[in-house]
Structures are given as C-alpha cells and as structure tokens.
Amino acid sequence: MKPVFVQLRCQPGKTYEVADALYKREIASELYSTSGDYDLLLKVYIEDGVDVGKFINDNVANIPGIVRSLTTLTFRAF
Numbered sequence: 001m002k003p004v005f006v007q008l009r010c011q012p013g014k015t016y017e018v019a020d021a022l023y024k025r026e027i028a029s030e031l032y033s034t035s036g037d038y039d040l041l042l043k044v045y046i047e048d049g050v051d052v053g054k055f056i057n058d059n060v061a062n063i064p065g066i067v068r069s070l071t072t073l074t075f076r077a078f
Helices: 015-024 052-059
Strands: 002-010 030-033 040-046 066-073
Touching: 002 015, 002 052, 015 030, 015 040, 040 052, 052 066
Parallel strands: none
Antiparallel strands: 002 040, 002 066, 030 040
C-alpha cells in the first residue's frame, strides 16, 4: 500500500460536510483542516496496482462541496 496525500478546496461553508462525507466513506487514514489555499488535507493508503487517479475520482472528488483537489504521490518515508 502506498500513502497518498490529497489537498481539498471546499465551497465556502462546506468544509465540515466534506470532512463528514470522507469519514463516512472510511477511506481516510488521517484528515486535517488546514490554512492556506486548501481547506482539508487527506491521507489515504491505496493498494499497489490500483489506479490512483481513478481511486481519487471515484472516492473523493465526487463528494459534493469539493471544488478543487491536489494529489501528491509519495515515494519513500524517511
């Protein structure tokens, strides 16, 4: 499994609804509210061989209230 980080920008006033929806889907390893350009930082673990883009599209990006996402792939933990 590989860790993937996804930053999410939400519609104004929708951050808590988006966070609740993510937890209901039981995909979040960790989920934080953040300052800056994005509202939430999501950490998920994706099975080897699974298409990351499709996983994010099917499990994250289709949640109402998300207006933009930025996905960061990881290679090695130090």
